[in-house]
Amino acid sequence: MDKGRRICMGMAWQSGTQRIGCSQAQKRRYSPGVQRVFPYISAMVNNGSLSYDHERDGRPTELGGCTAIVRNLHYDTFLVIRYVKRHLTIMMDIDGKHEWRDCIEVPGVRLPRGYYFGTSSITGDLSDNHDVISLKLFELTVERTPEEEKLHRDVFLPSVDNMKLPEVTAPLPPLSGLALFLIVFFSLVFSVFAIVIGIILYNKWQEQSRKRFY
Numbered sequence: 001m002d003k004g005r006r007i008c009m010g011m012a013w014q015s016g017t018q019r020i021g022c023s024q025a026q027k028r029r030y031s032p033g034v035q036r037v038f039p040y041i042s043a044m045v046n047n048g049s050l051s052y053d054h055e056r057d058g059r060p061t062e063l064g065g066c067t068a069i070v071r072n073l074h075y076d077t078f079l080v081i082r083y084v085k086r087h088l089t090i091m092m093d094i095d096g097k098h099e100w101r102d103c104i105e106v107p108g109v110r111l112p113r114g115y116y117f118g119t120s121s122i123t124g125d126l127s128d129n130h131d132v133i134s135l136k137l138f139e140l141t142v143e144r145t146p147e148e149e150k151l152h153r154d155v156f157l158p159s160v161d162n163m164k165l166p167e168v169t170a171p172l173p174p175l176s177g178l179a180l181f182l183i184v185f186f187s188l189v190f191s192v193f194a195i196v197i198g199i200i201l202y203n204k205w206q207e208q209s210r211k212r213f214y
Contacts, residue, residue, distance in 0.1 A: 037067040039128065041079070043090060043104050045111075047157045054122075063088075063160065066103040070094050071128065084142055086110055086152075086161075108161025113153070 042058055042065035044050070052058050070077050078093040080100065090104040119132055144152065 037069075039068050039070055041066055041068045041090065041092065041103055043088065043106065045109060045158050045160050045163075047159060063106045063109075063163075064104040066092075068092055068094055068103070070130070076133065082140075083109065083111060084140055085144075085148070106160065108163075110155045110159045110161070112155045112158065 036057075040057070043063045044052070044058060044061045045063065046061070050061050053060050068077075068079075073094070073096070075096040080089075080091045080093075082089040082091070086107065086109050088104070088106045088109040089102075091100040092103050093100055095101075117135070117137060119135065121130075
């Protein structure tokens with residue numbers, strides 16, 4: 001996603017982009033010489049200051065991950081991303097048994113409200129073909145205390161507890177219609193006032209010039 005008020009929970013990471021608030025799960029390419037079995041699902045949280053490291057499969061910014069053997073299967077595979085009370089959980093059903101298996105569990109994840117979901121993809125030296133058949137979204141009903149509700153509402157940039165992300169300036173909230181009207185109105189008033197003062201000063205200067213001439 002772009003650096004607007006958007007968030008993506010997707011299957012992959014586009015090349016050359018820095019996205020705000022992207023809590024993502026992804027299947028990635030095989031990289032020789034690493035102690036990891038691919039395809040692999042991982043998650044990261046970004047406040048717009050991080051770049052995904054393709055050379056190291058995103059390890060510097062990875063919150064967690066697991067292997068997902070999903071190549072050449074004759075049945076559908078499923079991935080669920082669940083975010084409740086700053087707790088990010090990713091589970092998968094890749095064995096055709098309709099049973100969820102834990103993959104990633106990260107507490108202390110702070111994601112703002114009002115963002116969007118999206119998917120994207122990129123391939124490496126060894127390309128795979130993974131079709132996203134459907135993407136289903138559900139809003140969970142969660143009971144919060146007034147304190148928890150205030151803390152949840154006050155999150156403006158994605159972050160993770162005990163994980164230092166490079167600081168960026170929080171996006172400013174959009175101006176309301178009234179605020180925009182007042183700004184335009186007072187700008188016009190100031191412009192008219194400045195023009196009137198300029199005309200008065202110019203006329204006085206002309207009068208003084210005529211007096212000196214005569």
